[in-house]
Amino acid sequence: MIIKFKLDGKEVSVDAEPNELLLNVLRDKLGVKAPKYSCGIGECGACTVLLDGEPVLSCLTLAVDANGKEVITAAGIEEEYAALISKAFSEEGAVQCGYCSPGFAVMSYLLLREKKNLSEEKVREFLRGNLCRCTGYVNIIKAVLKASEVMGGK
Amino acid sequence: MLNIAERYSFIGKDIPRRDADSKVRGLLEFSTDISVPGMYYGRIVYSPHPFADIEEIDTREAESMGAVVITPKDVPSKPFNIRLVSVNEVTFKDWNILTFSPRYLGDPVAAVAAPSEELAQKAAESIKFKFRKVYDPILDAFESMGSQSAPIREKILKGEEEIPVRRNVGAELNYLEGDLEKGKREADVVIERAFKTNRRYHFQLEPKTSLCVPEHDGRFSIYTTTQTIHNTRILIGQVFGIPLSKISVKRIPIGGSFGSSIQTNLVTLISVALCMKAKKPVKISLTREEDMYDHADYEMHLKLRVGARRSGELTFGELVNIMDIGAHQVQAYPLLGTALGWFVSLYKWKNIKYEGKAVYTNKTPSCAFRGYGAPQISWAVESIMDELAEELGMDPLDLKLKNYVGLGDVFWGQGPTVRSVIRSDGVKELVEKGKQLIGWDRRKPPSMKQGRYRTGIGFGRSFHTSGAGGPISGEVIDYTGATLKLNEDGTLDYITALQDHGGGTLEAHAKIIAEELGVPPHLINIVPSDTSVTPYDVCTHASRGTYVGGEAAQIVKSKVFEAATRILPKAVNPEAFKLVYDETLEQAVVYVEGMKDMRITLSEIARTSWQRNWGTIAATVSYRATSAPPTFTVFFVEVEVDTYTGNVKPKRVVAGADLGTVINPKLAEGQLHGGFVMGWSMAYLEDTIYDRRTGELLNKGMVVDYKIPTSQDSPKLEDFKVIFANTYEPTGPYGAKGLGEAALNPVAGAVANAIYNAVGVRFYTLPITPERILEAISGGGKQ
Numbered sequence: 032m033i034i035k036f037k038l039d040g041k042e043v044s045v046d047a048e049p050n051e052l053l054l055n056v057l058r059d060k061l062g063v064k065a066p067k068y069s070c071g072i073g074e075c076g077a078c079t080v081l082l083d084g085e086p087v088l089s090c091l092t093l094a095v096d097a098n099g100k101e102v103i104t105a106a107g108i109e110e111e112y113a114a115l116i117s118k119a120f121s122e123e124g125a126v127q128c129g130y131c132s133p134g135f136a137v138m139s140y141l142l143l144r145e146k147k148n149l150s151e152e153k154v155r156e157f158l159r160g161n162l163c164r165c166t167g168y169v170n171i172i173k174a175v176l177k178a179s180e181v182m183g184g185k
Numbered sequence: 186m187l188n189i190a191e192r193y194s195f196i197g198k199d200i201p202r203r204d205a206d207s208k209v210r211g212l213l214e215f216s217t218d219i220s221v222p223g224m225y226y227g228r229i230v231y232s233p234h235p236f237a238d239i240e241e242i243d244t245r246e247a248e249s250m251g252a253v254v255i256t257p258k259d260v261p262s263k264p265f266n267i268r269l270v271s272v273n274e275v276t277f278k279d280w281n282i283l284t285f286s287p288r289y290l291g292d293p294v295a296a297v298a299a300p301s302e303e304l305a306q307k308a309a310e311s312i313k314f315k316f317r318k319v320y321d322p323i324l325d326a327f328e329s330m331g332s333q334s335a336p337i338r339e340k341i342l343k344g345e346e347e348i349p350v351r352r353n354v355g356a357e358l359n360y361l362e363g364d365l366e367k368g369k370r371e372a373d374v375v376i377e378r379a380f381k382t383n384r385r386y387h388f389q390l391e392p393k394t395s396l397c398v399p400e401h402d403g404r405f406s407i408y409t410t411t412q413t414i415h416n417t418r419i420l421i422g423q424v425f426g427i428p429l430s431k432i433s434v435k436r437i438p439i440g441g442s443f444g445s446s447i448q449t450n451l452v453t454l455i456s457v458a459l460c461m462k463a464k465k466p467v468k469i470s471l472t473r474e475e476d477m478y479d480h481a482d483y484e485m486h487l488k489l490r491v492g493a494r495r496s497g498e499l500t501f502g503e504l505v506n507i508m509d510i511g512a513h514q515v516q517a518y519p520l521l522g523t524a525l526g527w528f529v530s531l532y533k534w535k536n537i538k539y540e541g542k543a544v545y546t547n548k549t550p551s552c553a554f555r556g557y558g559a560p561q562i563s564w565a566v567e568s569i570m571d572e573l574a575e576e577l578g579m580d581p582l583d584l585k586l587k588n589y590v591g592l593g594d595v596f597w598g599q600g601p602t603v604r605s606v607i608r609s610d611g612v613k614e615l616v617e618k619g620k621q622l623i624g625w626d627r628r629k630p631p632s633m634k635q636g637r638y639r640t641g642i643g644f645g646r647s648f649h650t651s652g653a654g655g656p657i658s659g660e661v662i663d664y665t666g667a668t669l670k671l672n673e674d675g676t677l678d679y680i681t682a683l684q685d686h687g688g689g690t691l692e693a694h695a696k697i698i699a700e701e702l703g704v705p706p707h708l709i710n711i712v713p714s715d716t717s718v719t720p721y722d723v724c725t726h727a728s729r730g731t732y733v734g735g736e737a738a739q740i741v742k743s744k745v746f747e748a749a750t751r752i753l754p755k756a757v758n759p760e761a762f763k764l765v766y767d768e769t770l771e772q773a774v775v776y777v778e779g780m781k782d783m784r785i786t787l788s789e790i791a792r793t794s795w796q797r798n799w800g801t802i803a804a805t806v807s808y809r810a811t812s813a814p815p816t817f818t819v820f821f822v823e824v825e826v827d828t829y830t831g832n833v834k835p836k837r838v839v840a841g842a843d844l845g846t847v848i849n850p851k852l853a854e855g856q857l858h859g860g861f862v863m864g865w866s867m868a869y870l871e872d873t874i875y876d877r878r879t880g881e882l883l884n885k886g887m888v889v890d891y892k893i894p895t896s897q898d899s900p901k902l903e904d905f906k907v908i909f910a911n912t913y914e915p916t917g918p919y920g921a922k923g924l925g926e927a928a929l930n931p932v933a934g935a936v937a938n939a940i941y942n943a944v945g946v947r948f949y950t951l952p953i954t955p956e957r958i959l960e961a962i963s964g965g966g967k968q
Contacts, residue, residue: 058218059220063211064211064212064214064218065210065211065212066211067211067215067217067218067390067391067440068217068392068470069390069391069392069440069473070473070888071472071473072473072887072888072889074888074889075390075888077390104211105209105210105211106210106211106212108210113209113210116209117205117206117209117210120205120209121201121202121205121206121209122199122201122851123851124199124202124851124852124854124855125855126202126204126205126208126209126687127441127686127687127688127689127855127859128389128390128391128438128439128440128441128442128686128687129204129205129208129209129213129438129440129687130215130389130390130391130440130441131390132208132209132211133208133209133210133211135209136209136210136211151901151902154896155896155897156896156897158895158896159895159896159897160895161895161896162390162893162895163390163896164388164389164390164441164443164859164863164893165441165687165688165855165859166855166858166859167855167858167859167860167861167862167863167894167899168858168862168894168895168896168899169854169855169858169899169902169905170851170854170855170858171896172896172902173902
């Protein structure tokens, strides 16, 4: 069936099977590679996108569920936030291999948009569904806190 | 002495990595992200039995669906080894692309390709087998060596020579040094313990992938998950008989590896075989479950016996290392040597005996995992050294400092054939600083701990080699190469096959070149490369902080000076020139000291060389390090054990590293953070457990049942301290050493010692799970 939704700010329409996963439709049919396949069973968070502002694991979400809604991937985060997150992650050494980074970026965006003056505890709790095998999370947490400070200073 | 950041323009300063922005925005393409028009999807068919001989494979249904199918009959049958780092004479070969004799559940027996992934999957599922014989799986190394066990392999190749396999022992290595009996006689205290390590899964976030594209001119382009594009090309060439000039393996960013792609992945070879038959581009991406059946760490059964005099002087060390290597050899033989190397390089045992065996079982083949045996050996040795200290009534720090292999001693970088003399050693400095930061002197014995929550402090030390180079050519191939060219505007293109796993290796290269030539790192293009345009590079492994970029930069610099003498004719000696980065001009300036008019910018030299037809200033080098110096690391860890549940939390960590000059402090700290969390996970969480009856993984490859730490499982930011020793490695680039693996190696030992200090029980099996802790506490004794 043909489904329509807003993807990273643009209206798209695509032919999707009823059993097709959002992750596969985004990656294979719409060419958006920011959400990554890693575990395929909702354990690692690498495929995280926002669906009408709520974080979902696109490997567990049917593409048809996106019909008429808005999908935001790491590639479509509002520029103000994207630049802020990118700068903080880069400066704090929060990026190593980078395969988990788009998932963390989406979650960080959501967190920064909703809350200012974040505590370390809150950041840790919010990001617990995203796995990273390189950084030990320390610099990712530092980066989100730094971005939050910059936001708070505005 | 000036500190590093003052001495250099770029080295020692935090410069954000160039790929961070595209990674965070999800724009950087990994192998899994690459596709081409008209591409077929490949799927691999695995045997339903872990140990069987196949009579016949029925592919008719798959073919009638329109799928391209390959079976062992369609691929070359000569065995090979998927890893090419050892020289041929000591390379043990037992691999085929597809096999009629599956020896573990992930052994590929057939493969299909079809225009859609769905069709490929259906075709794969339609393939049927007739078995000649199905055996009970052998899942234990000791059972495997027993006289009752069926032979998993009967013959393999060593180099080009066929050798028999006896009692499922794939490789052996024994070693003797000094007089063991004398060492035993001299010992006042002898301790013997048996340790067993866990069979961890790398869980790199990107599952393995390969895309093989047939080009119109008869070449093949390959986009695949690998730490070594050149060895991948050579192996494809050897296996399929394709000239290397017809194969281009692209260097594609890798979504984590930790050793899992040191070898050429089987998925790569299968994609090539399918591509050759289908005459179409073929891409295979492993599912997470398939990936988990593809590779794992080595499980080591270590029997350690050590002795010391009352004074704390060690008199002997004896190690029996039985490794369960799974169904194939990747680097079992070299690892037997390396494990010995780590053992003898930790402490001065003086009299040494080592017996190593690599044993086949019907499990997923073991391959290198960050640290290459050093995390396992260090855990066992650091545990037994603590026990020895207790027995001798000494502080473990004193015992370890008294006996460790340090400055001026010989370090075995990668087993018996790779040795070098230690020229920088910051161990004492790190121990002294770490001791203060953790509050070591306030540490109490376990007998004084009470209540539900008990804290304990533990210490562990280790190291890792920086590369596998050495003064002589041993059994390990270790050299790399690069091309550096000065562009017409004074910027640089740097072309190398070296892979960056994410640790920032290539960023470090760029910084070294920047320092050498005064060109800021952001104006140095790290060129996307492939095998066709790069000199050979063995593999990004063994934490090689190589000097190849610096070597190329020095040659380019001398050519720049020659060009400068042509522009400034009064300067007749190119050697008289100096080069410095001018912060106001934001570019390099070439000058003669004390001569005001003898000054010219690098960009002016580049432009003039172009305008006057002098040719391109460039250098291509092939570089081999002449030593493999150790990067020393220490960890002090404080844990809290909940004696009601057995849960353990890391409360405070002091991570110390002696990596010589710290080229990029932020990235180096990041290695230590990541190393700690991975080591914590090794000590406390991870294992792959097999169903004894079916030979399946109990979690069936599902990572919901393979827990690794989350963001909530590390100490608070303020309680995680990183310290660096103030050392300089004379054989390293700008005094630097590698760090990636050393950052992990001591952790499990430190954690195990901390748990002991909290609850008074020693554990000899990894991981030290809450269940094991509870059982031990209620049993009240040693585990």
